[in-house]
Amino acid sequence: MVDLAVKIGSVALKNPIMPASGTFTEDLAGVFDLDLLGAHVTKTITPEKRIGNPTPRVCEVQGSMLNSIGIPSKGVDHFVREIVPIYQKFSAPLIVSISGNTMDEFARICEKVSVPGVAAIEVNISCPNIEEDGKAFAMRPSTTLRVMKVLRGATDLPLWAKLTPNTGETPDVARAAESGGADALVVSNTLLSMAIDVKTRKPKLGNLMGGLSGPALKPISLRMAYQCAKSVNIPVIGCGGIETVEDVVEYLIAGASAVQVGTATFVNPTTMPRLIDDLRAWLFAEKFQSVNDLIGSVRDDEAADSVVFMEAAP
Amino acid sequence: MTYTRAEFPIESHSAPFHEVDCQVKSNEAINDEYYLLILNAPPEILDCKPGQFFHLLCPSKDGRSPYLRRPMSIYGYFPDKGELHFLYKAVGEGTRTMAQLEAGERLNVLGPLGSGFTIRDEWQNLLIVARGVGLATLAPLAQEALRKGKNLTAICSARSPEMLMSVERFRALGANVLTVTDSEGTSGVDDLEGLIESRIAQSGVDVFYTCGSNRLLKLLQRLGAKHGIAGEIALEQQMACGIGMCQCCVRSLRRGGEIVYERVCKEGPVFDLQEAMEW
Ligand SMILES: Cc1cc2nc3c(=O)[nH]c(=O)nc-3n(C[C@H](O)[C@H](O)[C@H](O)COP(=O)(O)OP(=O)(O)OC[C@H]3O[C@@H](n4cnc5c(N)ncnc54)[C@H](O)[C@@H]3O)c2cc1C
Numbered sequence A: 001m002v003d004l005a006v007k008i009g010s011v012a013l014k015n016p017i018m019p020a021s022g023t024f025t026e027d028l029a030g031v032f033d034l035d036l037l038g039a040h041v042t043k044t045i046t047p048e049k050r051i052g053n054p055t056p057r058v059c060e061v062q063g064s065m066l067n068s069i070g071i072p073s074k075g076v077d078h079f080v081r082e083i084v085p086i087y088q089k090f091s092a093p094l095i096v097s098i099s100g101n102t103m104d105e106f107a108r109i110c111e112k113v114s115v116p117g118v119a120a121i122e123v124n125i126s127c128p129n130i131e132e133d134g135k136a137f138a139m140r141p142s143t144t145l146r147v148m149k150v151l152r153g154a155t156d157l158p159l160w161a162k163l164t165p166n167t168g169e170t171p172d173v174a175r176a177a178e179s180g181g182a183d184a185l186v187v188s189n190t191l192l193s194m195a196i197d198v199k200t201r202k203p204k205l206g207n208l209m210g211g212l213s214g215p216a217l218k219p220i221s222l223r224m225a226y227q228c229a230k231s232v233n234i235p236v237i238g239c240g241g242i243e244t245v246e247d248v249v250e251y252l253i254a255g256a257s258a259v260q261v262g263t264a265t266f267v268n269p270t271t272m273p274r275l276i277d278d279l280r281a282w283l284f285a286e287k288f289q290s291v292n293d294l295i296g297s298v299r300d301d302e303a304a305d306s307v308v309f310m311e312a313a314p
Numbered sequence B: 001m002t003y004t005r006a007e008f009p010i011e012s013h014s015a016p017f018h019e020v021d022c023q024v025k026s027n028e029a030i031n032d033e034y035y036l037l038i039l040n041a042p043p044e045i046l047d048c049k050p051g052q053f054f055h056l057l058c059p060s061k062d063g064r065s066p067y068l069r070r071p072m073s074i075y076g077y078f079p080d081k082g083e084l085h086f087l088y089k090a091v092g093e094g095t096r097t098m099a100q101l102e103a104g105e106r107l108n109v110l111g112p113l114g115s116g117f118t119i120r121d122e123w124q125n126l127l128i129v130a131r132g133v134g135l136a137t138l139a140p141l142a143q144e145a146l147r148k149g150k151n152l153t154a155i156c157s158a159r160s161p162e163m164l165m166s167v168e169r170f171r172a173l174g175a176n177v178l179t180v181t182d183s184e185g186t187s188g189v190d191d192l193e194g195l196i197e198s199r200i201a202q203s204g205v206d207v208f209y210t211c212g213s214n215r216l217l218k219l220l221q222r223l224g225a226k227h228g229i230a231g232e233i234a235l236e237q238q239m240a241c242g243i244g245m246c247q248c249c250v251r252s253l254r255r256g257g258e259i260v261y262e263r264v265c266k267e268g269p270v271f272d273l274q275e276a277m278e279w
């Protein structure tokens, strides 16, 4: 038997496969038993009700997609009252994703979702911060450190910081999140992108720009996951473009302790259970007893530190 | 009918929808623009309701591989024959690769999805008004209505008489079919209004069913309000997941003095006619 169990700090997962925030709801129970998953991660919520962005909210690009859903939210009270109880039927740990426009708002919602039944809080610090001209908290080490300290003060639950690829300072941001009190890093969110219909000359998204997700994002978030794993001592969770077991294995080798699967579920709703089976089979075929023996096993000894932390392509 | 989250049968392992590879039985052009796709389908996906749809994973053809699935209304479902039918127009990359599917090849489908049309017991005289591919969405409704012994009139609209599809299908089911076309100059809003008013005057109409077009929506909303006639409309929106998770497929609706947003893939694609908004 191959052991698939991993630990993200104090949170034990029976396998390293979980959904990415915003691409998963309990609706997926219509397709497979959700208790197969390592964890459940909910869509980011905000303190107040919000309606989200104008439509079209998605468009296709070659082999991937862009989205500008925004964060439509029924508010935190609705979430704690209606959604958290749904997940109590499952044994998989519940990870709740939150966000706020300001540090204050962020701290307030962090307190409010610290309720029984929640195993950890994923803090989506990739979202715009209106106190900093709409720049995402996780674009800079300084704002990352500040918001993480505030959040750390607001809850006793484990905090997973979700980073953005829209930065040139990944290793510094990762270290700032760690010093601010993050228990794990989720790497990463979507990359700001655009697509235009050449016939109508209109941007294909109602919001003009949106986030790239799917296979095209993978080399970027894999690079970030690798840099983060090299920069911090807390676990890294890889996220971006995962579709096949090779993608999962690549992130684990790069140093991720677990992975999140997003867009691939839209194309094939049974992607996650298939990846769990395929990972077990892959590890068995490669004679691994435990997935933990694979994590961080990248053979990069020759790379100088300067290469590992570079922020521009050579 | 709408699901509230708490009512969703999440503990059930008998899934309400399925992801299945089906074999193509046939896939043929029925005129210059439209294709009829017939799949051999297993019984578990043929427990459908009129107005529901499937989310289709388009094949890779000629080096093109559309990434996301494509939503497609059910044109017909036949549990006795084990068949699932789609009527579609080749408009872009996904539907063009679909048009190249050949008998014997496989197509991955996810469904049946969404909530369908309602036919209340007290409704006796049903009026369908549809144009183009909208007729596909409404064909299973016609079948169900006639099975329930309702009186059904279908006003089918198209660019030209050659583009009128499903007329035979509706007639064979026993519907009273009226056709209007652009080329004959009979499909304008005023003509339609006259036609519908005379149906109302002659035999009465209890409910309107339509889909797609803004023009029809506005006309039927007006007539529905004037005569107190109920109505339902099937709406479209870009989709990613098709099963309620991503929130990309929302449409705005007017409800209780407020504007609310609902998912076409989950609460829809069928919505109350008066709540629907122009787009
Ligand atoms: C519930 C529902 C039922 C439908 N039923 C039918 C049907 O029975 N027959 C039929 O011919 N068409 C139907 N459509 C429309 C059909 O989904 C689109 O024509 C198809 O997705 C176009 O894909 P494409 O790649 O060929 O075109 P492209 O324009 O290349 O598509 C680009 C992207 O836009 C999306 N898109 C384009 N047009 C639409 C549209 N009208 N609605 C939603 N997404 C769209 C595509 O899915 C794709 O993601 C239905 C749409 C919905 C939402």
Ligand SMILES: Cc1cc2nc3c(=O)[nH]c(=O)nc-3n(C[C@H](O)[C@H](O)[C@H](O)COP(=O)(O)O)c2cc1C
Pocket (backbone or CB within 6 Å): A020, A021, A022, A023, A043, A044, A067, A069, A070, A071, A097, A124, A162, A188, A189, A190, A212, A213, A214, A215, A217, A239, A240, A241, A242, A260, A261, A262, A263, A264, B240, B246, B248
């Ligand atoms: C439709 C959609 C909605 C998303 N919503 C959120 C969100 O609410 N919060 C968040 O942190 N990330 C959100 N994401 C980003 C994903 O969680 C993930 O980081 C990203 O899509 C990359 O992974 P993927 O390539 O596997 O999809 C969303 C992504 C998509 C495609």
Ligand code: FES
Pocket (backbone or CB within 6 Å): B238, B239, B240, B241, B242, B243, B244, B245, B246, B247, B248, B249, B250, B263, B264, B265, B266
């Ligand atoms: S398409 Fe994802 S919620 Fe409707």
